Amino acid sequence: MRYDIAIIGSGAAGLSAAVNAKIRNKNFILFGNDELSSKLVKAPSVDNYLGFYDISGEELKDRFKKHIESMDISIDNKKINSVYSMGDYFALMSGQEMFEATTVIVATGVEFSKPISGEEEFLGKGVGYCATCDGMLYKDKSVAVIGYNKEALSDANYLSELTSKTYFVPMFPEVGMMRSSLDLNSDIEIIKDKPTKITGENLVDHLHFKNHDELAVDGVFVIKDSTTPAALVPGLDTKDRHVMVDAMMRTNIPGCFAAGDCVGKPYSYIKSAGQGQIAALSAVEYLDSMKR
């Protein structure tokens, strides 16, 4: 099955792209999560979304949900780990699963946590974002999992079954909690310290910390909600971690479009929704041009 459009992200940008793709009768898939976007839920009060004065983020989320449900749009609750341009289509990887689409809209928002020094340099050379995809490379080796969310716990547990040693570095607020509440296999060593850099020659060999001694490791998995666009789509032009786009939301890769916070400031719902629409219409135009 090859989709016309794959939309990555279920915030204002991705949802607006989906609504417009649906109106234009395209065969599309929307990746994200049922809660739509954690940033939507977090806003205490939104005063600048036209037509919805003094609405809470939670209420705006409910309105967005109702809108897509009314149009029979569903969200595929999956995280996309990588997108590869294959010439006339794109291959999207989610763990071991692969999806194909003729065009892609990147609407992944912004990840505010800065990459650790060495994270981008060693991506694919010992640094990974997906334990299911790359775990087998570390059979009988040692790895560290830097976990920004609870999903990282199950990734660390899976890796501990394969590797000779797995370290877990929790980066979420429960860092102060007891080991028992972290639901980790007993052979995993927890390091409660700030990772500062990843080093190595050609491949990763050490993870360094603010206070703790450096760890000798063969791999470092960084598990967070979103990856930088450059890491998600190899070859994508970015500046200051934002995707470079023209006014039609086209990126440097033909058939790949981007919208919302991931293309730059201002970070706002209404701008994201507007850009999502432009990206969808540009994708439609691109699909039409392929037929001519």
Ligand SMILES: Cc1cc2nc3c(=O)[nH]c(=O)nc-3n(C[C@H](O)[C@H](O)[C@H](O)COP(=O)(O)OP(=O)(O)OC[C@H]3O[C@@H](n4cnc5c(N)ncnc54)[C@H](O)[C@@H]3O)c2cc1C
């Ligand atoms: C506390 C707070 C208050 C705010 N208040 C306002 C306000 O009052 N007014 C205003 O205009 N803006 C406000 N904003 C900004 C607003 O939240 C953002 O501009 C808006 O959410 C951006 O929408 P987006 O679709 O680009 O990205 P996001 O809302 O960040 O959505 C991106 C989605 O993509 C998903 N995703 C990311 N990577 C992947 C992947 N690899 N695979 C699958 N899914 C993925 C994420 O899980 C998320 O669901 C506020 C933000 C915060 C944090």
